[in-house]
Amino acid sequence: MLHVAEAARVSVATVSALINGTATVSPELSARIEQAIRDIGYKRNAIARSLKMGTTRTIGLTVPHITNPFFTDVVSVIQQAFDRAGYAVMLCCTDEDLNTQDDQIRLLLDRMVDGLIVARVGDGAILKRIVADANVPVVLMDRLCEGVDTDAVVLDNQRAVFDAMSYLINLGHRRIGYITGTSDISPMHDRMTGYREALQAAGLPVAEELVRSGNFHEIDGYNATMQLLSLHDRPSAIFSANNPMVIGTMKAIRDIGLSCPEDISVACFDDFPWSDVFQPQLTTVAQPVQAIGEQAANLLLDRLAGNRDAPPRMLVLKGRLMIRNSCRPLGAVVHSVSA
Amino acid sequence: MLHVAEAARVSVATVSALINGTATVSPELSARIEQAIRDIGYKRNAIARSLKMGTTRTIGLTVPHITNPFFTDVVSVIQQAFDRAGYAVMLCCTDEDLNTQDDQIRLLLDRMVDGLIVARVGDGAILKRIVADANVPVVLMDRLCEGVDTDAVVLDNQRAVFDAMSYLINLGHRRIGYITGTSDISPMHDRMTGYREALQAAGLPVAEELVRSGNFHEIDGYNATMQLLSLHDRPSAIFSANNPMVIGTMKAIRDIGLSCPEDISVACFDDFPWSDVFQPQLTTVAQPVQAIGEQAANLLLDRLAGNRDAPPRMLVLKGRLMIRNSCRPLGAVVHSVSA
């Protein structure tokens, strides 16, 4: 900018005034300055500007896994929203690891991000302290965090699973396997509650042997399903509370020589982009990914726009049961090995 | 830092020296400083550091669509690699739009990213100028850019499609529909060449009516497939050169009342994470996403580590034909409506 000022024979203040429109500059000088800007190929240095202004127009976004289609979609929506608003977004994947998450949030804070959207991982204690120390607005997404009292957008997980389970129960299923995540994050907790309540509401027992947990990955779903299918009195249906794990469930069913939905019904949380093109078409609980992403972005953009003192807002969205053909009425089940 | 220096009754230079280990400071002062750091809760400001050092330890990454599973996976791998190296990554999605891409790259450059990985979009002219002006290392990924002579990692697209087409031809297919992307980016061009050459090598004609183009989205694949299936002498197989578009292909086949592979064979570029769990299991050309991401990251990290003068390096990786059950020998095709 100094070079520009010199080339245009004006002061840097005038150049700045012109660029930011913060004061009116005479046409002659404007022309000279703009010419100089072109000649030099001047580009404003956003880093210097950030240091001076105390704002980076950058936000941080952390999710457990970007390859989980749910997060892929939400990240995409959030990215677009902030792109429109002139913000850059720094993306971090915590891989469900607590230390990684802490490091990444610190990294983002050091870089003076103006705000944070986080789908947290693990215990919230450190996140809580970090958030309290740093003076940036934080929006929690997908997963709440006890003690962190801030904006959040989540799903009514309990209700969503309750509905899905009720659907299975109405189909006649009485022994329904349930695969959950190991870590006690709020969605897993709430979904499990939905599972229990649906069974109880139907007067069915909650058999602990039917509940398995895994670490969110495909292989964990595979192992959990193998255990369920090895049970003496194996379940007639399986509900997976996590999207990647249901792939493992399907593979286990295939490897053990069964087929879905003929031998076993399957439903899961989170929709697939192409759920209705391939067979079986999985019955899923679809989250409103578009709305979740947009609301999270709006919540943060609102704080960024200056609305700092409003009390924390929590948005609870509803899931939608997408009934397809991966679940069969129990009475009509035909074993493929039958003669 | 000034506060820390005051609280510890030393100069800022000493604080800096201690933090960065750039000079030895006496145990007494070290203790005082560390105590002050804890008391104040001091965190180093990465922005100020960047301004001074001229490096942000941040890279920019732009892809057309993060929801395309290919890019999802590659982004994930790249993100992990830079995370390990202590870099943050700013993610941008261009949505196949040229202006968006230019804006985003400028945004990233303004923010002084240390390097750029870009899966480019559209004409390379502006990208070329931007890259030339800015003095940051750039790695091209997936898509080359004429006139931009820089590091790159791409697939041998021509060969990959040639192999896939040869497979279909060996199966007895003679009329093979081909769905490509509209924009003339290098992969689309090379894949089309592979299509043509495979037909020619087999002594088959290249019927222009069998080649349709779309704008990379599902709906475009749907429309293109509808057109292909409306042909008087409709193709017995369809190859989609893009992953999202093949979903449209499958939906069109379903909507028109046909089924795959019984009535029509389908193959496509890019593998799905769960290709082998659902039916039909699509035969695909799988890209080595892990290697692509890692190599792109390594190329850039190498430049970042100081190796600026080495001549541009281009890595060409090989695709792998994943033969599943979505393609049938032509002679054995049985129409599902037959009695």
Place this chain on the structure above:
DNA sequence: TTGTACGCGTTATCAT
């Protein structure tokens, strides 16, 4: 309308 001077938080240079 335009210019001067200062500060944002760091790091590096050079005295001491």
Place this chain on the structure above:
DNA sequence: ATGATAACGCGTACAA
């Protein structure tokens, strides 16, 4: 070993 100070590039009072 430690401290004073300049500089990174920008925005902005304040003065002219």
